[in-house]
Amino acid sequence: MAVHHPTREQIQLEAVFTALSNPLRLRVVRTLAAGGEHPCGALLVGVSKSTLTHHWRVLREGGLIWQRPVGRELLLSLRREDLDARFPGLLDAVLAAIDVAEVPDGMEPVA
Template sequence: MSKQPTHPNLDQIELNSIFEAVSDPIRRKILLDLSEKGESNCSTFLVYAPKTNLSYHMGKLRDAGMIFTRYEGTQRFSIIRKEDLEKKFPGLLDTILKSAKLESAQEEVSGSKV
């Protein structure tokens, strides 16, 4: 049986941790995908990084309080903590996602990828 990951409580979520988490383009892409698809299997994001690197990025997002991850057998599913983030920092998640969407559109136009 897999041990469930720990997540910060609402009062433990800090702005500095969020900014650090979204400073990486891979993590912004993960958040954008989660915002569009809802809860997703972590293997969905293997297009952005190898498995070990992806675990690191998912851990950063989870430790910052941006996502909730649950284990189901050998699979991990993650979802954005929208309600918690909106309660703690109103409008911040929407701003981050809008910026990530803009960044993604610019990459598509220029043909570059992370």
């Protein structure tokens, strides 16, 4: 199962923003930012396989994730090092914005 991952130099800002424009994909990026590899089927429970495939493709081709085959499944991890090298501070700003956006009015985000 061969999948295309852009090289660090091929990652384009437009593709990163496109990948981050969907709330489900933002949730995946936040989960992956916590570290480690995750099985692709465990990140978005209750989402159809075809929809998952679409989201993984957009994230992968946007340069945000690595997909690594292990047996019959794919493990996903965030390409933090490549993103930080290509667009310094962007990922941290996005993650901070996600955390602030999910805090109810009148409450402070947990650091």
